[in-house]
Amino acid sequence: MENVTAVTPLKQPIMFELEGFHVPPGYGYLLFFLALFNYLVTLLGNGVVVSVIVIDKSLHRPMFVMVCNLVVCDLLGSTAMLPRLMVHFLTGQKKIAYVTAIAQAFSVHTYGVAVQTILGAMAYDRYVAVCEPLRYHTIMTSVRLHSCLALAWCTAVLCIAVLFAFHVNIPLCGNTIRHVYCSNRAILNLACGPTPLNNIYGLSMTWTVSTAIFLIIAFSYFRILHASVKQGRAESMAPNKAFQTCASHLVVYGFYEIASVVLILSQRFPSVSQNIKNFFSILFIIIPPAINPIIYGLVSKELRTSIIKHFSIKISHNK
Template sequence: MVTPLKQPIVFELEGFDVPTGYGPFLFFLALFAYIVVLLGNGIVVSIIVMDKTLHRPMFVMVCHLVVCDLLGATAVLPRLMMHFLMGQKRIAYIPAITQGFCVHTYGVAVQTILGAMAYDRYVAVCDPLRYHAIMTSARLHALCALAWILALLLIAVLFSFHMNVLLCGQTIQHVYCSNRSILNLACAPTPMSNIYGLTMTWSVSTGIFIIIAFSYIRILSASVKQGRADRTVRTKAFQTCTPHLVVYVLYEIASLIIIVSLRFPSVTQNIRKFFSILFIIIPPAINPIIYGLVSKDLRASIIKHFSLHVCLKH
């Protein structure tokens, strides 16, 4: 008979199988990735806050997406750096639950925020004359709050299944803590958590996909119709919507890579863990570049502020 663990529980993260002498190199690699995430997203938020011409619904939602990206990266990368540099694998129960909660919130909030952004782009292109009447400040903030509340509630329910679960193991077979990796240590099966987790994941992913697909089908139809009369209208619509669509596709590709890697037994544990880390690093690192390069207004504002800064220094 397996004996349940006594409180306080301290877990041991399996982590990566790091070859001797490669720890410091991997530490600096993770540190560089974290700096890129912080710097890129920090610049985007700072420019949007400073430039009043960017205080528009699309860029307000970009700020919410930045907060979401920073939540995911900060939940994982600092502890991963400690693992590489000092071999630190131990994590207490509360920090483990907190890390898992943040990682899952990141995964769901990204989708809900992108769903809200799709609605904003739909109104902007398909009903431009009534855009400001529809996307009022109150409605904008309510939409963003709804995206966060939905994500937090769904994940709170997911982690509520941990309350009465007895754990009989201490080694988490992952690089970071997640709902499934912790419940794998339970003394007995947890079918309700499995059913809820799968249902929630499927419902959110499918629901957001339908919202975005519907929005872009309508946007494409409206752009083609308007473009017949004025080609610049169609060009502007594509420029406005491209960053959002690229970011959504990027997240979906990152998620798909993780799912596919889990389905092939030939893929080693280190490779699977590496893919799961990429999901935390790549989108947050690339998103600022996507919005900075593709969004004409944001790109112009970044260039203006940096040019002004250089001129003041000289």
């Protein structure tokens, strides 16, 4: 007769232990400074973008208001992970309290969904701007703008809130998270039994949101392409003027989707080492927020001109 080992649920409060990365001796400080550098670049770049948009009244338009919301979303993702990761690299501290772990996981997942929903709202704004230029200000009013953004944020927060509501009554029989940060899947892996409802909801929610946003963006750009080609024929000019106003949005969305595909593929192949999977997981969160301000500045001529103008004024005043 086989011996069955009883699995006893852990009592609250639980202290998790993060075992995602093996940091070789002597590399902790190097990794700390790399993470610190990335975080400072993220804060500086996104801070400049927000400051210039707030100061320059000519940028008080729906497109740039949505950029500000995307910046806030990027800062949420970076701040949820990088400070904790820096503490790990610097001190070797791997323990994290249950409440802190849930808060980190909630923020990381909210970041992932909110990026998509905000990019979907931005696609709608660009569609109206290009396809209905004469009616743009009557369609994209302040009320509709803030309604779109509220819908984007509420969708993200509510989807993740429901996801984590399932955690309330799930007994955990382990406290070692084999990841560099806390996530829904990493915590559920510690459950004493199967969690089919969580898995079904998580996969369904991810598929539904990603597919809906992709369809919104695909429809918007199909209409934008059709309108720009039609306008180009009518005016005997290349149909690239419309896409100049959409370029930053398209590049950011494309970069985010590429990062998502790389992350998903790396998680699906057992032959890929855990360190590489964790590395891609980190890049997915820290690289887009650091790169996005550069994309806005390089692609958006209005924003780039405003940044240069305000920095030139600041330098001239300091002389």
